[in-house]
Amino acid sequence: xxxxxxxxxLMPPSPIxxxxxxxxxxxxxxxxxxxLNIGQPDIExxxxxxxxxxxxxxxxxxxxxxxxxxSYRRKLVEYYGRVGVNVTYNQIIVTTxxxxxxxxxxxxxxxxxxxxxxPEPFYxxxxxFAVEAGVKVVPLTADIRNGFALxxxxxxxxxxxxxxxxxxxxxxxxxxxxxxxxxELETLRDIAVRHGLYLxxxxxxxxxxxxGEHTSAMHLKGADDHVILMDTISKRYxxxxxxxxxxxxxxxxxxxxVMKFAQARLSPPSFAxxxxxxxxxxxxxxxxxxxxxYQSRRDLLVKRLNGMSGVYCPNPGGxxxxxxxxxxxxxxTFCQWLLESFSHEGQTVMLAPASGFYGTPGLGxxxxxxAYVLNKGDLARAMDCLEKALQVYPxxx
Amino acid sequence: xxxxxxxxxLMPPSPIxxxxxxxxxxxxxxxxxxxLNIGQPDIExxxxxxxxxxxxxxxxxxxxxxxxxxSYRRKLVEYYGRVGVNVTYNQIIVTTxxxxxxxxxxxxxxxxxxxxxxPEPFYxxxxxFAVEAGVKVVPLTADIRNGFALxxxxxxxxxxxxxxxxxxxxxxxxxxxxxxxxxELETLRDIAVRHGLYLxxxxxxxxxxxxGEHTSAMHLKGADDHVILMDTISKRYxxxxxxxxxxxxxxxxxxxxVMKFAQARLSPPSFAxxxxxxxxxxxxxxxxxxxxxYQSRRDLLVKRLNGMSGVYCPNPGGxxxxxxxxxxxxxxTFCQWLLESFSHEGQTVMLAPASGFYGTPGLGxxxxxxAYVLNKGDLARAMDCLEKALQVYPxxx
Numbered sequence: 001x002x003x004x005x006x007x008x009x010l011m012p013p014s015p016i017x018x019x020x021x022x023x024x025x026x027x028x029x030x031x032x033x034x035x036l037n038i039g040q041p042d043i044e045x046x047x048x049x050x051x052x053x054x055x056x057x058x059x060x061x062x063x064x065x066x067x068x069x070x071s072y073r074r075k076l077v078e079y080y081g082r083v084g085v086n087v088t089y090n091q092i093i094v095t096t097x098x099x100x101x102x103x104x105x106x107x108x109x110x111x112x113x114x115x116x117x118x119p120e121p122f123y124x125x126x127x128x129f130a131v132e133a134g135v136k137v138v139p140l141t142a143d144i145r146n147g148f149a150l151x152x153x154x155x156x157x158x159x160x161x162x163x164x165x166x167x168x169x170x171x172x173x174x175x176x177x178x179x180x181x182x183x184e185l186e187t188l189r190d191i192a193v194r195h196g197l198y199l200x201x202x203x204x205x206x207x208x209x210x211x212g213e214h215t216s217a218m219h220l221k222g223a224d225d226h227v228i229l230m231d232t233i234s235k236r237y238x239x240x241x242x243x244x245x246x247x248x249x250x251x252x253x254x255x256x257x258v259m260k261f262a263q264a265r266l267s268p269p270s271f272a273x274x275x276x277x278x279x280x281x282x283x284x285x286x287x288x289x290x291x292x293x294y295q296s297r298r299d300l301l302v303k304r305l306n307g308m309s310g311v312y313c314p315n316p317g318g319x320x321x322x323x324x325x326x327x328x329x330x331x332x333t334f335c336q337w338l339l340e341s342f343s344h345e346g347q348t349v350m351l352a353p354a355s356g357f358y359g360t361p362g363l364g365x366x367x368x369x370x371a372y373v374l375n376k377g378d379l380a381r382a383m384d385c386l387e388k389a390l391q392v393y394p395x396x397x
Numbered sequence: 398x399x400x401x402x403x404x405x406x407l408m409p410p411s412p413i414x415x416x417x418x419x420x421x422x423x424x425x426x427x428x429x430x431x432x433l434n435i436g437q438p439d440i441e442x443x444x445x446x447x448x449x450x451x452x453x454x455x456x457x458x459x460x461x462x463x464x465x466x467x468s469y470r471r472k473l474v475e476y477y478g479r480v481g482v483n484v485t486y487n488q489i490i491v492t493t494x495x496x497x498x499x500x501x502x503x504x505x506x507x508x509x510x511x512x513x514x515x516p517e518p519f520y521x522x523x524x525x526f527a528v529e530a531g532v533k534v535v536p537l538t539a540d541i542r543n544g545f546a547l548x549x550x551x552x553x554x555x556x557x558x559x560x561x562x563x564x565x566x567x568x569x570x571x572x573x574x575x576x577x578x579x580x581e582l583e584t585l586r587d588i589a590v591r592h593g594l595y596l597x598x599x600x601x602x603x604x605x606x607x608x609g610e611h612t613s614a615m616h617l618k619g620a621d622d623h624v625i626l627m628d629t630i631s632k633r634y635x636x637x638x639x640x641x642x643x644x645x646x647x648x649x650x651x652x653x654x655v656m657k658f659a660q661a662r663l664s665p666p667s668f669a670x671x672x673x674x675x676x677x678x679x680x681x682x683x684x685x686x687x688x689x690x691y692q693s694r695r696d697l698l699v700k701r702l703n704g705m706s707g708v709y710c711p712n713p714g715g716x717x718x719x720x721x722x723x724x725x726x727x728x729x730t731f732c733q734w735l736l737e738s739f740s741h742e743g744q745t746v747m748l749a750p751a752s753g754f755y756g757t758p759g760l761g762x763x764x765x766x767x768a769y770v771l772n773k774g775d776l777a778r779a780m781d782c783l784e785k786a787l788q789v790y791p792x793x794x
């Protein structure tokens with residue numbers, strides 16, 4: 001009998017995309033949907049980055065080096081130097097999006113049945129990569145009432161078992177926007193070193209910090225072999241479709257093993273490596289402009305949310321996400337209702353229910369993630385919709 | 398203690414690329430190296446395909462649909478229709494190279510510990526994907542003296558265990574160039590149906606058949622739910638760096654499960670989907686020209702090889718590879734020696750030792766794979782090098 005593998009059955013559907021059919025139905029009815037459900041920025045990809053691709057001059061679209069073009073890796077050394085991360089080009093392996101960096105790290109450092117501790121709520125696709133690698137995610141709850149600060153060291157210590165191989169962090173965080181301060185990172189570093197664990201750090205949103213400095217896990221002293229950085233150009237340069245990321249570490253054994261996974265899939269995409277290389281040469285103020293835009297959106301969003309009766313949204317320090325608790329019976333039901341049964345002046349809003357970002361069943365039932373990836377006009381109109389919706393939603397509590 | 402996972406240790410290094418440092422050293426000594434070791438064609442990517450990418454008109458490099466742009470999938474329906482494969486656009490999932498299609502199929506259809514039967518020699522990276530999925534490859538030897546024809550049905554029957562979930566074929570074959578006739582495919586179809594197995598068919602080289610028609614596994618009657626096609630634009634349009642492939646099947650449960658893996662990694666690369674879409678509109682004679690070029694190279698290569706004392710090369714019916722047995726003690730040693738210790742008029746040749754293409758330890762020791770991806774002038778000079786080398790190689794037998 002033909003069957004889907006147990007792994008294929010376990011593989012979670014995307015919590016971000018599962019409402020898509022309802023959004024499509026709303027659009028067919030003529031309702032405008034504001035998409036705050038997905039981290040696809042509306043910011044234009046910088047023209048010099050796109051132009052670099054337009055002006056490629058090769059005649060054969062060849063495989064690149066399995067670790068990525070050397071010229072691009074050398075350029076990335078410049079980029080990392082600017083953010084205080086000193087690495088050599090052979091400590092960088094270019095990946096197919098940050099996604100592949102995460103998968104490679106899990107495959108290389110953990111075996112089936114091994115455990116990885118991740119503060120929840122966390123980026124939902126970590127679950128998918130964990131299923132692919134047969135790895136058990138052990139979630140530690142960060143509380144919205146505490147602004148999603150790191151759970152205490154004791155909670156990590158208590159969660160460690162003989163099968164624990166790694167701790168994973170996204171900083172600044174998707175979905176919470178929480179920016180981890182140096183002290184919390186040092187706490188994790190100490191735990192990782194004491195227990196011989198890897199420290200995986202997903203820093204896709206590094207440039208988007210509003211109320212403090214970003215600390216990279218690669219800055220931490222005394223943990224060179226422990227830290228593995230997962231990175232991507234997707235959000236940094238609004239280049240999500242390029243599918244170019246990087247795995248960066250000073251651990252030689254990890255690099256050697258990851259290279260075998262990289263060789264098996266031959267090479268990362270060639271066109272977008274050109275884009276990535278050009279991006280490093282963008283003027284220094286590029287991030288200032290983009291950061292200011294996101295910050296003003298955040299300020300608008302958080303103010304509007306906290307102005308709604310029964311809504312609470314801690315102020316996110318980075319990335320372009322906010323988590324809010326809503327006065328509803330069930331955020332999954334509410335988000336579907338927004339698309340199926342609600343509109344305000346011909347408009348509605350699509351949010352990501354938070355349940356998919358929690359590993360612990362039952363958590364996040366009253367929470368949603370909002371991605372502030374739309375311009376302020378649209379964002380204000382989306383908030384109008386949400387405010388009206390909360391007034392009339394039948395499952396209001 | 399930080400350790401590399403067992404899986405990371407098991408992961409095989411690329412047998413095609415492991416001689417690269419020796420080739421680099423040879424080049425530094427001023428020796429010209431003819432690369433017959435890797436399937437990177439020198440054929441130019443068709444200009445309309447590259448131009449389509451040059452002329453993209455978006456301003457934001459967005460994620461595509463996780464299954465690939467609908468416009469591209471609809472275009473692929475046209476392409477498949479032309480090769481007699483009737484599918485709908487939602488039976489196609491665009492992948493990051495053929496590599497990802499293979500990994501997705503293994504992940505979706507097999508669990509850790511399950512077995513997949515593959516005639517050997519086979520594409521070496523199947524081993525890598527199998528390690529990633531925890532799957533056991535069960536090789537069935539195809540004999541060079543038999544032209545690498547399919548092993549007999551009885552051999553497959555004898556190899557099937559309760560853990561067997563799939564049979565995998567590459568047609569026309571990499572590394573042997575063998576073109577499987579309809580009768581052999583029907584034999585496999587019957588076995589797959591009788592035992593409830595998936596039939597994975599990697600058809601990356603479909604257009605390059607020289608002495609007969611290509612039969613797709615998707616043409617087989619009565620096996621719709623069994624057949625999974627893995628495909629790629631890499632070789633077809635000399636677009637290896639695009640990293641665009643496809644998984645095609647009429648099995649709805651498989652499509653649904655594969656979509657979850659596709660969603661986890663968000664989307665395939667955007668730029669090269671534009672290339673792939675344009676490629677389907679190439680004039681019909683595009684493949685005639687390319688095929689004729691490869692065929693004349695094959696004819697030259699096979700004639701030269703069989704003209705060398707002690708060398709035997711069965712005539713490959715497709716792809717752009719040939720396997721040859723050489724009168725040497727050990728093909729691994731010989732291939733390294735060609736780069737380290739030999740040159741003829743300042744030139745040498747790089748070949749892929751066949752041992753990495755066999756799953757059974759010890760097989761392929763006297764065999765090499767040659768990729769005829771160079772123009773005929775270079776190919777002739779490469780054969781001159783090989784002929785001279787075999788005359789003076791100390792390990793000649």
